[in-house]
Amino acid sequence: MIIHIFKPLLFMLPLLWLGCSDTRSKSAMKPMQAEVGVYTLSEQSVTLTRELPGRTKATLSSEIRxxxxxxxxxxxxxxxxxxxxxxxxxxxxPSSYQAAFDEAKAALKNAEATLESTRLKSERYADLAKIDGVSQQDREDAQAAYLQAVATAEGKKASLQSARINLEYxxxxxxxxxxxxxxxxxxxxxxxxxxxxALATIRVLDPIYVDLTQSSTQLLKLRALLAQKGVTHGSAALSLKLEDGTVYQHSGTLQFQEIAVDESTGSVTLRATFPNPEGILLPGMYVRAVLDEAVDADAVLVPQQGVQRDPKGNATALIVTAENKVEKRVLTTDRVIDDTWLVNSGLNAGDRVIVEGSNKARVGDSVKAVDVTTTLGKAK
Incomplete structure (x- = not known):
């Protein structure tokens, strides 16, 4: 009786086993997708800065001699x-100079007295010559003596002025x-x-100059950068880092850029002006200035953990395509911006860059992309 009851069950057991085995084999044939964290790129406005070395210099300097x-x-x-x-x-x-001044002063008075005497004689002879009271020769001699006295007086005036200047010196x-x-x-x-x-030197320290040096290579890169679409000149304001690493409390202004390259160093000099009311900055100090070179309105920033280097040293990144496939891109990077890279080419806004789990993904694999949020920094 019992055998008849379980006989159908015994017959179904092999069928159930075969069904389970078939399900497990199908699962084994379908590969599991790796889960990776991705960051979706977007364009943003970024201020690009450059840190340049420099030295402070007095705005005015006068050596006393x-x-x-x-x-x-x-x-x-x-x-x-x-x-x-x-x-x-x-x-x-001043003793000898005072004596020279007094002597020149007396000489001038003597010359002025002679001048007055010859003037009167010249005028008198001129009147007498009209009535033939004196010869024409005597009149001319009197006139010549007067003119000579005028010249002598002028010379004595100049000597007095020179003596006065030397006394003042x-x-x-x-x-x-x-x-x-x-x-x-x-x-x-x-x-x-x-x-x-020099006996001493006087310097004007407020405001004070900071002479910066920029390599000609950096200058050429900046000009190429400014030629790109969406990139504009930065502001003329600068911040300053002192020798001990502290940030100077006052901001400065860029004044001008030298028009020639120093042949010995291959660098260009830039001059900035900083207020110095507390007298913290002294001439000759070594400083580093942070300059706003440009503003990139369409910058693409990639988290550093999403950028690797291939054996040739090229920057690369793994992205997840719209079909959830892993793809490798070769990048051209410009500079580090805090925890990110500024990318010039190779990536675009909207690309999903793998920033977590890249070791689990290979080019061509299908992956499960999970969005990861990160905070992008500011330009260095």
Missing amino acids: PQVGGIIQARLFDEGAFVKKDTVLYQID TKIKAPISGRIGTSSDTVGALVTAGQTT
């Missing part, structure tokens, strides 16, 4: 202090307003006119 020789009687400034234009800095012993004054450095000479030192060694 004596214009007359003599002994320094006094130094009338504090080293390192701010001095105003026309402030007396040194006093040279004994007071060595500041030609510009600025901060004065150390003095190379002390009281009692003998100085000479036009000496090669």
Whole structure:
């Protein structure tokens, strides 16, 4: 009785086993798709910057040298202090120059007295000549003496002016307003006119220049970049990094670019101006300036984890096509922008770049793409 009940079940067991086996074989024949994380590219406006080395330089610099020789009687400034234009800095012993001035002054008075005497005589002889009171020769001699006295007086005036200038030069004054450095000479030192060694140097430090150097190669790349569609000039504003790595609190302005390339270095000089009210920047300091070179309105940025290098060193990326197939692209990259690459060619907006799981995907494979969000940086 029991055998008759289970007999149909025993007959169905082989059929069930065959059905399960067939299902498993079909599953084994269908390969499983790898899951990869993709980032969808889009165009965006990016400010492209360049970091250039440079050195600070005073906007005005004046070396103080004596214009007359003599002994320094006094130094009338504090080293390192701010001095105003026309402030007396040194006093040279004026004794000999005062005497020369007094002598020239007396000589001029003597010449003026002679001039007056010859003028009166010339006028008197001119009147007498009209009535034949004096000969024509005497009249001409009187006139010539007067003209000679005029010339002598003019020469004495010039000598007096020269003596006055030399006397004034004994007071060595500041030609510009600025901060004065150390003095190379002390009281009692003998100085000479036009000496090669400056007594001191005055510099204007606010504002201050920063002379930057840019290679001619970088300049050519920038011009090629600006020729591209959607790329425009950047602003003239700059930021500054000091030698210790800190960022200078004031921004500067680009003034001009040198029109010639230095043959010894192959670089071009750019000059920027920075405010320096606190006096932090001193002439000769090494700094690095961050310059806004251009603005790319149609930039394509790719996360760095989505870019690899092939054995030849070329930049490559794996993308997922509309058919969910893996495809390899060779890229031309421009620069690193934080955690991204700026790509010039090889990728376009809308492409899905594999940024996670690339080791599980091979070119031509069908994959399951999962969107990954990432934050793109700013231009360096």
